Amino acid sequence: MENNLKVQGFFLIDVDVVALNNAGKNVMSHFDNGVATKSIIKNGRTYTYVSGQAFRYWWREALQKNYDWRLSPIVRENKIAYTNANPIEYPDDDIFGYMRAASEEETDEKGKIKKKNITVTRVSPLKNSAVVSACAVRPVENWSSMARQEGDSVPYGKQEYSAVMKGMFSLDLNMVGTFSNYNKSGYQNLSDKLKKEALEKGAVEINDIFDSERKLVRLPVKTRLQRTLDTISALKNIVGGAMQTNNMADVTPKFIILATTSTGNHPFSHIATSFGEKDEKVKLNISALKEVIEEYRRNYVGKIFIGKRAGFFDDDTNELSELQKEYSDIVEFGPVNAMIDAYCEQLKQQMK
Template sequence: MSYLAGKIVLAVTAGAPNNGKGESTTAPVKKARVRGEWYPYVSAQAFRRWLRDTMAASGVTPSPTERVGKAQGKAQKAHTAADPITYVDDDLFGYMKAGAKTDKGTTLRDSPFMVGTFMAVEPVQPTTDFGVMARGVDEPVLHSHEFYSADLAAPFLLDLPRVGTFTLPVANGAGRANYLSEQQALQAAAAMQVGATPVEFRGQQAVRLPLEIRRERVAVLLEALADLTGGAKKAIHYGDRTPVLVALVAMAGGVNPLGFVVDGAEDGTGLEVRADVLREELRAWDGEWETPVRIGWRPGYRQIMRKQFEADLGDLADSGQVVVDHPRPMLRELAEEIRSGRHDAWFDDPER
């Protein structure tokens, strides 16, 4: 197995965790129009920011950011240090650092951790809340903002072999979506003196950090997901952002069989967790997944649905093929299993 695939659900109650661009005195939430209905969402960028901040709060040093370009105009850009050898978030979340046309220092890395948009599982019309700032001023200031209640769901995929593995520039200077600059290649050579090794990775020359470092980076990511915090308008719309439901399974390839297991109902009536769909997906991908399928489900969240789900999968639970637990201990236990070396085979592509 070489991928962790899954689905995450966040429950928003009277919240505005991710705001859109305001065009007036009303601060809107992000929302998309689908088949004539509004679906609030949290962008993948926002969610990844929450993960970065949660990792930083646990003691992981984040990659420093720099804003470059003109103060106004189209030349503005910002980037991190683009150093995946040193910084965990540059490794896990990727980056792009573009130099000038005469600068060969342009470098990029696509993300080993891929996550989708957290879209509401049913149509929701956000509420507009009206407010007044009248304290200590002669003329009150009027303002308003949107908020909503919804379950938001998104798929994710973690490419474990690429964690801590960095391909090098090819001879003609052409780049792939995982390559280091020439300067970083020199850093990689220095890193090899402390245990990193040159490897051929998916047809390219690469350098790979020691396995214990790669284990730790994946474990830190899972622990941050278990303790996730973040979101906008905390002062007036505080909300717990830890996942209410996480489903994940180790896969041999980059396929996510859980996308339709945890999804919105076809009639637009909210979230469904479908035992029959899980059975069919596991059968279809027999030999491509590793036991168990882990389901983290917070107590109190959709209890009737949970009881039915567990009853429908009783035989798979009895055989250990499906495990249902609270998301936090489930994710933290998996993090410890990875940290201890129990799943080292996941860090290499399976032989075909």
């Protein structure tokens, strides 16, 4: 396996009349219990979004429900909470990272009890953006009420919107199932006990390519590959969003780009652009896609897989097909799930 390989993903979702991620009380509402959706201002325009944390929650749940991941138990103490911090046993600790600040008592050679710092942290190999509307959106407040009881109904307001939303993510393939054990902030992934347990279960020590004097602990390739494939494949079945009872939406990708690169920068961030007098419309920028294919051609490892769902941006289907023909040595184009599966097949070769 080559060093420094990254999965780079870009996707679009298409939702109608939703409130995917709320921000609490709407101070602009006429209702005492009005709820605002999350939004942000850019260049004077309003864009709705789903926080990166919320999207990670959906992703983790998809892995638990559809790929039988046993999630790391959450421990709560006073006002803090942390997972088990065991990436050997729990794949979500490996992929999503953790921080567990703790200490234990030990007896020194003089018989005195001392506290030993056993804090462990892991920077997540999986980075993702917020999922933000690709064009300006004006949420509307919808009036609702609880009216099944006797007497006056109880009114409340909630903001809703329709939008094409974009997101991106990056997965560091070298970090998956690979752990450092350095006594340095951010690098103490495993306790000494967990390191020993990992080696007993088939993990091996490898050289750290960035520090020749140190060793990393790496799980068997079969385990690392399965965790990677599950993480990418889960996008086909991802479910989530607030107020799904009355505002159900499909948040699986309707357009996706997947590629492996030898660098960390994400090349596909501006493939969807807004236009119109008020930036209220979205289009695929095929010329921008061609540009990043050309400009980063040396950085792609294997092919770029582009998936599009029928019924979504159908006016661009022919141009995307022509793009695939023009760059047939490096681009594959087809339905979303088929392209996710095809990319996963490529990953099997790249992670050997």
